[in-house]
Amino acid sequence: SQQGEEDPQALSIQEGENATMNCSYKTSINNLQWYRQNSGRGLVHLILIRSNEREKHSGRLRVTLDTSKKSSSLLITASRAADTASYFCAKAGAGSYQLTFGKGTKLSVIP
Amino acid sequence: GAGVSQSPSNKVTEKGKDVELRCDPISGHTALYWYRQSLGQGLEFLIYFQGNSAPDKSGLPSDRFSAERTGGSVSTLTIQRTQQEDSAVYLCASSAWLPSTDTQYFGPGTRLTVL
Structure with a gap:
């Protein structure tokens, strides 16, 4: 079964607003990674958060991880039209070489 | 240095x-992965190479799919007797070691269309 399920499936916001995307998973992880994909092509790595971390920041991005709830969230602050993309979370199990991806959240930022 | 590159960018067959x-892959990365992404879906793992170890082929959907990695660097994914359901974007990624400790860097993908 797929892990790293994103919620919502689609999100539409106005430029300048914050966007929050959530990700849930089922089994224990070593780390969880967020990726962005534009126009169905290559994925760009955004943030990796390890299982012993609770929050990480990178520019306008903030990722949280709650291992007790097996969930993570990605917050994009002060969104821009260029943030329009699909966002995926991917789970890496301990010692695993596989990343298990969800189906992603499609974010549309309206200028 | 350069990122992961893939060719062709589009293939119609x-x-x-x-x-x-x-x-x-990125020079020096020991791990290489192939994924497949069908329209509107997440990524489906296909195969993994790590150094000189035997590849993990557990994600290959059928025996029509095969992959090799020559000299621990360039990899080729071969699909024989293509079917329409093979139409998808095929993504390659590499990492320094394991995704449990290292980021996977993705190429731009090859969009395969089977008519």
């Missing part, structure tokens, strides 16, 4: 033909 997709 007729049902029943064989296709080869190429991936050039």
Whole structure:
């Protein structure tokens, strides 16, 4: 079964607003990674958060991880039209070489 | 240095033909992965190479799919007797070691269309 399920499936916001995307998973992880994909092509790595971390920041991005709830969230602050993309979370199990991806959240930022 | 590159960027083929997709990983990365992404879906793991170890082929959907990695660098994914359901974007990624400790860097993908 797929892990790293994103919620919502689609999100539409106005430029300048914050966007929050959530990700849930089922089994224990070593780390969880967020990726962005534009126009169905290559994925760009955004943030990796390890299982012993609770929050990480990178520019306008903030990722949280709650291992007790097996969930993570990605917050994009002060969104821009260029943030329009699909966002995926991917789970890496301990010692695993596989990343298990969800189906992603499609974010549309309206200028 | 350069990122992961893939060729061709687009491939249109007729049902029943064989296709080869190429991936050039980041120099020095020992791990290489192939994924497939169907329209509107997440990524489906296909195969994993790590150094000189035997690849993990557990994600390959059928025996029509095969992949090799020559010299621990360039990889080729081959699909024989293509079917329409093989139409997808095929993504290659590389990492320094394991995704449990290292980021996977993705190429731009090859969009395969089987008519």
